[in-house]
């Protein structure tokens with residue numbers, strides 16, 4: 001594994017030049033190079049490491065971006081409090097074998113101030129996380145669109161290149177929206193979803209976990225434990241009994257549940273009532289969000305109910 005420090009560039013011009021140099025090196029050795037992009041806002045933890053390692057395993061050249069995007073923060077306090085840890089982030093990326101880091105200042109990404117024209121996340125952008133964070137997904141998709149453009153590799157002497165971008169499955173709504181943006185607006189990039197990383201207590205890794213006190217940390221484990229209960233029931237083709245699970249979460253004094261929902265993994269449309277009170281079959285995604293102390297946490301888990309013959313079938317309302 002390569003651990004030398006990646007070059008850190010701050011302008012789009014340097015990025016294009018350095019990325020082209022790295023890609024051309026691979027092309028000169030006779031193969032058609034691929035590039036993996038890992039967009040981040042820094043404050044990297046093990047979850048991001050998994051993204052970078054997945055990109056490293058799949059691609060010849062790995063580019064990570066570090067940019068705290070003001071467009072996706074609702075309240076300026078949250079933006080100011082967001083941890084900025086560039087030096088240790090670069091160390092972490094070095095350990096994952098990343099080749100190049102793009103860490104632009106605000107003016108490089110938004111030279112004319114915040115953009116007038118933005119990507120709209122549509123109806124899906126207003127649900128779940130979007131319901132309590134108006135404009136968040138428009139802001140996130142707008143910067144993701146820009147970063148996907150910046151990172152897109154040019155053709156090399158070996159002809160066209162392969163371009164992949166890596167996003168965590170933890171932000172299931174963001175991942176679903178990025179996939180839709182890329183297919184709806186014809187971006188030439190493959191989107192790769194990387195599984196959630198959990199701590200030993202089951203809590204999904206997040207940069208926000210550092211703000212949890214010891215009791216809050218214990219309380220945070222209630223979220224993944226609720227999801228595991230649903231996954232266990234789904235796997236056994238039992239009714240999910242969602243209300244009972246939500247009640248258990250509600251009962252915890254430090255947890256303020258926002259939503260617990262079972263949805264189609266691709267469209268995030270809530271599934272029919274059948275999976276609540278009748279035996280669960282098919283594939284679904286359980287989503288949960290709650291405030292625990294000062295922090296809003298999200299988590300999700302895939303539900304798989306094995307059907308006859310080992311095939312999968314999407315759950316549908318049966319009446």
Ligand code: PAF
Pocket residue numbers: 039040041067069072140143144171174
């Ligand atoms: O998931 C994140 O860290 C951010 O939303 C992203 C994709 C880097 C865009 O700012």
